[in-house]
Amino acid sequence: MSAHTTASPTPQQIHWEENGVQCAARWRSEAGMPPPKRVVIADDRTNADVAYRLACEGTALLWRGDFQNARQLLQALARRADHKGKPSKKAKPAKTPATPTEAFHLHRQAQSQRARTLAMLLIPFDAGYAIPLRRAPDVQLACNEAYGRFEEPFVASLRELLGVIGAHEWRRTGVEIPALDARIHPHYGVFSPVRGEYVELVANTPLPAGVKLAYDIGAGTGVLSAVLAKRGVARVIATDQDQRALSCARENLARLDLDGQVELLEADLFPEGRAPLVVCNPPWVPARPSSPIEYAVYDPDSRMLRGFLAGLSAHLTPGGEGWLILSDLAEHLGLRPREQLMEWIAAAGLKVIDRHDVRPTHPRAADATDPLHAARAAEVTSLWRLAAA
Template identity: 90%
Template structure:
C-alpha cells in the first residue's frame, strides 16, 4: 500500500516572530502541509502547561528555547489536556453522542484534526545539518536525512513532527516481522507499515492462477506483497507506485530479501503498468475520506479514487483467464461511508465478476478497545481478498 505525500510548496514558506526586540524569520517545514503559524511566542522551561495549552488552542505557536527534554514533557502535558485528562478547575463537557456510525466517524476525525493542530503548535528550531540548538537535544541528523533528504538551511518545525521522524527511524531500523516471509520488512518514513499482517497472510495463502509467469503489484508500498508473490514462485513481478518514497523503500526491502530486478521490477506509474498479466494484486486505501496527514494517504482514499481506478482498469490488464486480487477491509461499510452494494456495482460495471472471496477478522488492539469511538465498527470489521476475473 502506497502513501501519496503532498508535493512541497514551490515557493519556500517562512515563519516570522519577534525575539529580544528583533523581528526574525526562518524557513518553515511541515510534512503535513500545515501553513506557518501567524502568531509565535517564545517559550522555555518556565512556561506553564495550562497557559501553553490555551495559547495552542487559540492558534498561537510556542517556539521553544529551553531544555529539549522539557519540551517533550510539555508536549505530553498538552496531549493530556487535548485528551481531556489532567485538566484542572473544571470538568470536560459531556461528549456528544453520535446518532449514526457515520456521524461518529466524522466527529472522531474532527477531534483528531483539532488535536493534531493544537499539538503542532510547539515548535523546535533546527540549525544547519539538522542540529538542534537546545540543551540535551538528541542527534536527529540520521532520522531527518531519511525523511527529508539533504537539507542544510536552518528551519523551524513542530516538535510533534520531529518525534514522528524519530519514531519512523526506529521502525525502519528494527523492521516489522512478516511470518509469511520469515523475514522483516523495514518501512520508511511516509510509507505505510505492514503491521496488519492478516492481509499479507491472505496473499500468501490464496490459490495462485495456473500461469505464474507474471504478476502486477499495484501500489507497492514497502514491497511486502511483491516479495510474498516472488517467494511463492511467481517468476516476475512488476510493481508500481507514484510515490518516490515508496519506490525507494520497496527497492531497499527487496534487496535485503535478495530479490533482484529480474524477479521484481519497480516502475513509476499511477496504478497499472503497460501490458497484461495473469495476476494483478492491489491493496488500496480502505476508507473513502480525505486524509489530514501524509501517513493517512495509505488509509484514506478520497472518493475511493484508487479503488475505482483499479476496478475500472483491471479487465484491460488481465490476460485471458487471469485474476485480480483486491485486498479490502469492510470498515467503510460499518461506518456507513461505502455500502457493499456500491462496491458490487462498481465490480459489475467494470466488466468483472467475483470468482472467489476469502475473509479474515483483523487482529489489532483497536478491535478490542471499547474506549475507541469507532469500536463497534472496528469490532465488526472483516478484511477480504476478492478474486476477480473479466466477464
C-alpha cells in the first residue's frame, strides 16, 4: 500500500566545530528534517539530563564515544520525552474533554516533538557505511538495502539508523501471511502488512464470476497482488509510484513464484485500460505525514482515496467491481465523516453493492493507555464492493 514517491533532495551539509576546527559533512534524513543549526560534540561523559535539555532546545549532539553507550543515551532521552508527555498528578483536569479530533492533533503534535528531540543524537558514518565508533555494529548490508550504494561520509541520527537496522531484520525474517501460507518481506520505507485484517478481507471476499484480470492500485509489498494471484486471478497488474515499493513487491512476488502472473508498473493510481476487478487499499487517515513511510497511513486531503473513487468507473469493464479496503478510524477521529465518503462514491458514478467488515486485531486496539484508544477500539476495516451506478 503505497502511492507516493519523493524526489531525491539536493544534498545538504551539516556544520560543526571540533577541536577548534570547522567541520562539515553530508547530512542524511529520510524524514526530510533539515540539518541542525547548532551541533555540539558528545561522548561517554555526556550527562543524560544535559543531553535532553540540549536536544529539546534544538541543539544536536554528534557522538564520539562508545556506540552502545549512544544507544543507552537514546533510551534515556526517550524515557525523559515520554515522562514529559504524561500529565502531572497535580495538573488540573481540563474543563472540557478534548474532542477526538483535538486528541488526534495533540497526539500527532506530541509525536512530532518527540521525534525531533530524539533525532538530535547524531552518528558519523565513514565511506561505505562504516561507523568510526567503538563497538559499532557492521551496518553496511542494512544501509545498502535502505539507501543503495553510497561511498561518501555523512552524518545521520542514531534513531534513523536503528530504524534502518530494524527494517533489515523485518526484511530478513518477513511477516507471516496466513492467506498465503508464506511470508512477505517488507523493505525499508515500505509499509509492512502487519495489520492482517485487510489481507484477510481480500482473501475471503467472493471474486466476481470468471475474473481473469485484476488491477492492484498501490501495490506496496505486493501482498494483495499475491493473494489475488493465489486465488486464481490469471493476470494482475499492480501499480505504485514508489521505487522502493516496486522493488519490494518484485522481490516478494518472485520469491512466491508469482512474478509470471503479476505485472508491476510505475504509475499514479491506474494503469491504462479496464479490468473486471480493481482493488485499492489507500491510506486511511486524511492528515499530513511526517516522514515518507507514513504516506502508507496518512493521505493528505484524502488525495489517493478521492483519486481512486473518481477514476474507478473509467477503469472497470461492464459489470466489473472495485474493492475499496478502508478503515473507518478517520470517522471516529472526526477527520472524515461517513457521509463525505458516500458523497464521493455517488459523485464518481458508483454504487455500493456490498460491504464486508472486520475488527482490527493489532495490539494498539486494546491498549487503554493509547491517547486515541476510544477511536481505535471502535475501528472497523471494511471492504466496499463498488460498481458503476
